[in-house]
Structure formats: structure tokens, C-alpha cells
Amino acid sequence: MRIYLPIARATFMVGLVYRFGFLFTIIGNVVYLGVAYYLWKSIYHYSEVIRGLTFNETFLYVGVGSAVFVLLKTYADWFIHYEIREGNIANYLTKPVDYQIYNLFANLGSLLVSLLAISIPTAIMLGLVFRVKVAFGIGLVLFPIGLFLAFLISFSIDYFIGLMGFYSESVWGLSITKEIIVTVLSGALIPLQFFPDAIQRVLYWLPFQAIYHTPLMMLTRPNQGLNVFLPMMAIQLVWAVLLFIAARLFYNQAIKVLRIAGG
Amino acid sequence: MRSLAEYLRLYLIIETQYIKARMQYRADFIISSIGMFFSSLATLGVFWVILGTVPNLAGWSLMEMIFIYAFYMIAISPMQILFDHAWNIRFHIQQGTFLKYYFRPLNMMFYYMSEMFDLKGLTQLAVGIALLVYASIQLHLDWTLIRVILLLITLFSAALVQISIIVAASCAAFWVTNSYPVLGLAWKLREFSPYPMSIFDGAFRFAFTYVIPIGFVAFYPSQIFLRPEQVSPLTYFSPLIGVGLFAITYWIWTKGVNSYTGTGS
Numbered sequence: 001m002r003i004y005l006p007i008a009r010a011t012f013m014v015g016l017v018y019r020f021g022f023l024f025t026i027i028g029n030v031v032y033l034g035v036a037y038y039l040w041k042s043i044y045h046y047s048e049v050i051r052g053l054t055f056n057e058t059f060l061y062v063g064v065g066s067a068v069f070v071l072l073k074t075y076a077d078w079f080i081h082y083e084i085r086e087g088n089i090a091n092y093l094t095k096p097v098d099y100q101i102y103n104l105f106a107n108l109g110s111l112l113v114s115l116l117a118i119s120i121p122t123a124i125m126l127g128l129v130f131r132v133k134v135a136f137g138i139g140l141v142l143f144p145i146g147l148f149l150a151f152l153i154s155f156s157i158d159y160f161i162g163l164m165g166f167y168s169e170s171v172w173g174l175s176i177t178k179e180i181i182v183t184v185l186s187g188a189l190i191p192l193q194f195f196p197d198a199i200q201r202v203l204y205w206l207p208f209q210a211i212y213h214t215p216l217m218m219l220t221r222p223n224q225g226l227n228v229f230l231p232m233m234a235i236q237l238v239w240a241v242l243l244f245i246a247a248r249l250f251y252n253q254a255i256k257v258l259r260i261a262g263g
Numbered sequence: 264m265r266s267l268a269e270y271l272r273l274y275l276i277i278e279t280q281y282i283k284a285r286m287q288y289r290a291d292f293i294i295s296s297i298g299m300f301f302s303s304l305a306t307l308g309v310f311w312v313i314l315g316t317v318p319n320l321a322g323w324s325l326m327e328m329i330f331i332y333a334f335y336m337i338a339i340s341p342m343q344i345l346f347d348h349a350w351n352i353r354f355h356i357q358q359g360t361f362l363k364y365y366f367r368p369l370n371m372m373f374y375y376m377s378e379m380f381d382l383k384g385l386t387q388l389a390v391g392i393a394l395l396v397y398a399s400i401q402l403h404l405d406w407t408l409i410r411v412i413l414l415l416i417t418l419f420s421a422a423l424v425q426i427s428i429i430v431a432a433s434c435a436a437f438w439v440t441n442s443y444p445v446l447g448l449a450w451k452l453r454e455f456s457p458y459p460m461s462i463f464d465g466a467f468r469f470a471f472t473y474v475i476p477i478g479f480v481a482f483y484p485s486q487i488f489l490r491p492e493q494v495s496p497l498t499y500f501s502p503l504i505g506v507g508l509f510a511i512t513y514w515i516w517t518k519g520v521n522s523y524t525g526t527g528s
Contacts, residue, residue, distance in 0.1 A: 038463045173296070177297060189305075
């Protein structure tokens with residue numbers, strides 16, 4: 001822990017250098033919120049409640065979803081892939097650090113930057129400009145835990161994709177495919193409730209919904225009982241542990257094929 | 264001044280070599296194409312899910328949305344395939360390699376953009392064409408010769424609008440070096456162009472029609488084919504908007520190229 005915390009701090013500081021970028025990301029999020037507002041307004045033109053969600057709940061879900069999306073998008077897959085292809089990974093092999101833990105903490109640092117610079121301003125905007133209301137309930141207390149577990153799952157998936165750098169020349173195709181599958185099947189774009197029932201039942205068991213749907217439900221419907229949230233968090237925990245171990249085993253296998261040309 | 268034919272010949276030679284080089288990484292090409300396939304269907308998936316719960320989106324049915332979406336896919340393909348190098352201007356500027364583009368007796372934008380030909384973009388084009396044919400059959404659209412010509416003209420201008428927005432955003436690199444945030448924003452806006460513009464009002468509709476006219480990438484021009492009786496006269500000016508916007512972008516590019524002094528590295 002003592003050696004890894006400074007890593008998170010370092011990426012946090014590096015992240016702050018790119019302040020100019022935050023402005024555009026925030027503008028992007030505002031435009032997205034506006035578009036989502038009009039889109040869902042026109043969908044809710046027909047009835048007050050669709051699939052058990054009111055307009056306010058759906059918009060809160062989608063709006064916070066966009067803030068969480070920025071938070072979890074650390075580009076870890078691109079970064080790790082790049083380091084492997086360029087041979088920079090050798091720098092870590094000669095040091096007494098665990099590559100997976102190292103990257104986990106590095107991502108935690110950039111997550112904190114995004115949280116302060118983008119997610120919190122977006123959330124404030126959501127409340128002040130769009131006047132979205134949040135109900136009270138146990139879900140609000142669970143939200144930070146749910147978000148952290150979501151981060152672990154999201155990181156493990158990205159790390160896994162990044163490790164493909166040991167085998168493939170470019171990561172674009174894999175990363176994009178992963179991103180589309182995650183965003184569409186996780187509730188990041190549309191609340192999971194809108195999917196046909198049969199598909200919903202399958203999605204419930206997959207790791208993707210654990211990234212967005214679970215924490216977002218804690219905010220949109222915080223007043224549900226623990227009997228709803230605990231099974232959801234159990235699924236999160238199981239995936240977080242499973243994917244973490246799987247990525248570890250994969251790394252141990254993949255590192256054997258590594259060849260770095262000198263120079 | 265070289266003639267258009269000469270540039271065309273040159274382009275073919277450059278791209279043939281480029282494609283040969285890329286084909287060394289066959290697995291990469293296949294995986295990228297699969298990725299492109301999925302990514303081209305993502306927004307459509309959203310429409311599909313939404314229109315499974317409500318009958319229509321601001322009066323537009325699922326099949327009409329598929330048509331608009333197909334138009335969008337085809338319209339953004341030239342940007343993806345021919346102008347993908349726009350994303351790398353920032354790297355060339357950062358590393359000082361942009362200098363080399365000044366030293367050829369060629370149009371600089373042509374020379375720069377010709378250095379990349381995005382093969383995976385062809386997947387997007389294919390998906391777009393397939394969806395357009397499918398939606399046309401389902402909607403019983405009557406394709407007379409005039410309408411086919413109109414389709415080609417509107418697609419050409421829509422493609423110009425999209426190219427202009429992305430290239431103009433990438434030009435930010437000449438002034439601020441890292442143009443990624445600006446490009447990211449432009450890229451995000453692109454995804455909203457197949458949305459029915461009629462769902463917006465106030466500032467959003469104004470901005471998407473007159474300021475950053477993404478409405479002209481898909482929604483407005485496809486109305487000509489879906490509901491010709493409802494088309495506003497402005498839509499018929501869309502070819503002018505494409506050409507006009509590209510002229511502005513070319514002006515920004517020229518300004519940028521002339522003001523670039525290097526980062527000193």
C-alpha cells in the first residue's frame with residue numbers, strides 16, 4: 001500500500017496538467033445532457049411512467065450515467081497496450097512492483113481527477129440547471145461502495161484488453177468492441193429496464209450492468225430495501241474478484257511470450 | 264497547379280501502397296473491422312430498444328429511423344475513410360514531424376490526409392448501404408432516377424459537412440497542440456446527427472441547424488426521401504451548406520498551417 005499510494009498521487013498530478021481538456025469534456029457533457037433531456041422528454045410524451053420509471057428517474061439515471069462514464073473511462077486499455085508494444089513494460093519488471101496493482105492505483109489517481117474536474121460539475125449542473133431531484137434512502141449510502149466495485153470491474157476488463165498487447169499489434173478493434181458492448185449492455189446509454197424482459201434477465205447476471213446499472217439504481221431508486229441492493233452488490237463483488245483473478249492468471253501466462261528488442 | 268485527374272492518379276498510387284503495408288497486419292484488420300461493425304450499430308441499438316417501448320420518436324417510426332441512421336452511416340464514411348489522419352495532427356505537431364508536409368509540391372491538405380486510408384471505415388459504409396437498401400424496401404420508397412441523383416448529391420454534401428466539422432476541430436492542434444478534447448467534443452456531436460431534430464427546441468435546435476449544423480449530416484437531407492411533402496425549403500440548400508462549410512474549414516486549415524511555428528522539440 002505504501003509504495004502504491006504515491007503512484008495514485010502522481011497520476012492525479014499529471015491529470016491536473018490537462019486542465020484545458022476538462023473544459024471541452026464538460027461542454028461535451030452539457031451538450032449530451034441537453035440532448036438526452038430532449039430525447040427522453042419526447043419519449044415520455046406518451047405516458048408518465050414507462051417501464052416503472054418516471055421521466056425524472058430516467059433522466060437522473062442517464063445523466064449520472066454520463067458522469068460515471070467519464071469517471072470510469074481511464075483509457076487503461078490503450079495505455080497498457082502501448083507500454084507492452086513499446087517495451088516500456090520492462091521498466092516495471094525490474095522493480096519490486098506488481099504490474100496489476102500498479103495500474104490499479106494509477107487509474108485510481110486519474111479517476112480522482114475526473115471526479116473533481118468533470119463528474120462533480122456535471123452532477124451540480126444536473127441539479128441546478130435540469131432540476132433533477134434525488135429521493136432519500138439506503139441506496140445513497142451504498143452508492144460510493146457500488147461505484148467503487150464498479151470501478152474495480154471496469155478496470156479489470158480494461159486491463160485484460162490492454163494485456164492483449166502481448167499478442168496483437170493494435171488494440172483499436174478490441175477496445176472499441178469492448179466499449180460498445182459495455183456501454184450498450186450496461187445501462188450507460190439507456191436504463192436497463194427499457195430492454196425486453198428476456199434480455200434483461202440475461203443482462204442481470206453479466207458484469208456489464210454491475211458497472212453502470214447497479215450504482216445508478218442506488219441513486220435513482222434509493223428507497224428500495226436491502227433485499228434489492230444486497231444481491232446486486234453480491235453480483236458486483238463476485239465479478240470484481242473473478243475478473244481480477246482472471247486478469248492475473250492471464251498476465252502470468254502472457255508475460256512468457258514477451259520479447260523486447262533492444263534499442 | 265496540378266489537375267484534378269493528376270491528383271486522383273496520385274491518390275490511387277499512394278493508397279495502393281498504403282493498403283499493401285496495412286495488409287501485413289491481417290488480424291488487426293479483421294479485429295478492427297469487427298469493432299467498426301459493432302460501433303456502427305450502437306446508436307441504432309439505442310433507437311431499437313427505445314422504440315420497443317414507445318410507438319414512435321417524435322412521430323418517426325423505427326423503420327424511418329433506420330433509414331435516417333443508414334443515411335448517417337454513409338454520410339460519415341468518407342470522413343472516416345479519407346480524413347482519418349486528422350486525428351494525428353496533434354502528434355505530428357508535438358513531435359515536430361509536421362514540417363515534412365511543407366516540402367512537397369502538392370496541396371498540403373491533400374498530401375497530409377492521403378497518408379492514411381482507413382480500411383475499417385469500409386465496414387461502416389457497407390453497413391450503411393445495407394441498412395439503406397433494407398429500410399427503402401420496408402418503407403416501399405419509390406426510387407426514380409431523379410431521386411437517386413438527389414440522394415447522391417445530398418450524401419455528398421452531408422459528407423462534406425461531417426468532414427468539415429472534424430477537420431476544423433483537428434486544426435485546433437495548430438494553436439493549442441493537444442486538439443484531442445476539441446476533437447472528442449466534435450466526435451460526440453457527430454453521434455447526435457441521426458436524432459430527429461424535431462425533438463429539440465430553442466438553443467439546441469438553432470445550434471444543430473445553424474452553428475454546428477450536424478442536422479445536415481443526416482436528419483434534414485433524409486427528410487427529402489422520407490417525407491418530401493414536409494421538407495422545409497432550407498433543406499434544398501444543403502449542398503451549398505456542405506460546400507460552404509468545407510470552404511470555411513479549408514480557410515481555417517490554411518491559417519493554421521501558416522501560423523504553425525513548431526514546438527521546438
